[in-house]
Amino acid sequence: MKRRLKDIIEINDSLGSKIFAISIQVLILISIVTFTLETEPSLEPRTRTVLRIIETFSVIIFTFEYILRIYVADNKPKFVFSFFGIIDLFAILPFYLSFGIDLRSLRALRLLRLFRVLKLVRYNRALNHFILAIKSAKEQILLFLFITLILIYFSAVGIYFFENEVQPEHFSSIFNSLWWAIVTLTTVGYGDVYPITVGGKIFTFIILLIGLGIVAIPTGIISSALTKSVDQPPEE
Structure with missing residues (x-):
């Protein structure tokens, strides 16, 4: 089971991996659009409720993705403290912190949701080359x-x-x-x-x-x- 999950989650040429990667990328884009729409002051309460539902669903999926990546990682501490591990954590952290902190009074934490944009780096070879270049220099x-x-x-x-x-x-x-x-x-x-x-x-x-x-x-x-x-x- 762990091998099968690893084959799906990690980027490779298998069908399962491609479907998983595309699904996560689409969900990231939807989440970014949702985050942008939430800043509109004239939104109706019903629309805001729908946006909150989409946000909750996105965070649940991203959380499962984060847990599964830790589970299939050969070196778990290394993944947790790696670039992508930190990005994955920061992408979901504001949602869970909002239960104990009023994010309206601590807007800086809401900015952590922008880390979801960086999650796209994992699926883009050109951006991966950029990260590699930054590390080497x-x-x-x-x-x-x-x-x-x-x-x-x-x-x-x-x-x-x-x-x-x-x-x-x-x-x-x-x-x-x-x-x-x-x-x-x-x-x-x-x-x-x-x-x-x-x-x-x-x-x-x-x-x-x-x-x-x-x-x-x-x-x-x-x-x-x-x-x-x-x-x-x-x-x-």
Whole structure:
């Protein structure tokens, strides 16, 4: 029985596995549509009841899927703490937490339902290559993030000393200057806060040039890792 279940649940070329995979993917899409419709303020009570029934049914199926995947896993702890194991758990967690917590007052927990979108990664080879690329380049990405945090702090300190005296309402402290540093380094530049001193403008120009490189570096890292991962089988 365990072998038969494993053959159905795990992705392979058998008919049972294909039917199971398609069914789960369809249910994920229905669940995502339901989650989206629930945000409509003008829904009738009857419609909301139907959506809740669909949500409950989806969670029950996802829960059984999660339990069965643990049951057929060769290394159960490894699956539970794996990428897909955590995704499967977070996809159903908000529903069960709602019995003890009012999710209307804790909206962050409702966002965990978005992890159901990530469940689709399991059934998409292209996305699996992307996950594999992220794993293979994680050291470079972590190094990039560390350097980026240092540059953000450096930018906040620099603009604070240039603009604090003339714009104390925008650059009252280094902490308040962090917002400017983030949007400038990422080249978003909302325009709500900008320098007016000569020194501040020159400093901003330098930071903008650095920001262009900040945007390009992770693209190059992930592109290189993706190229290498194409020739490797995706990890389950």
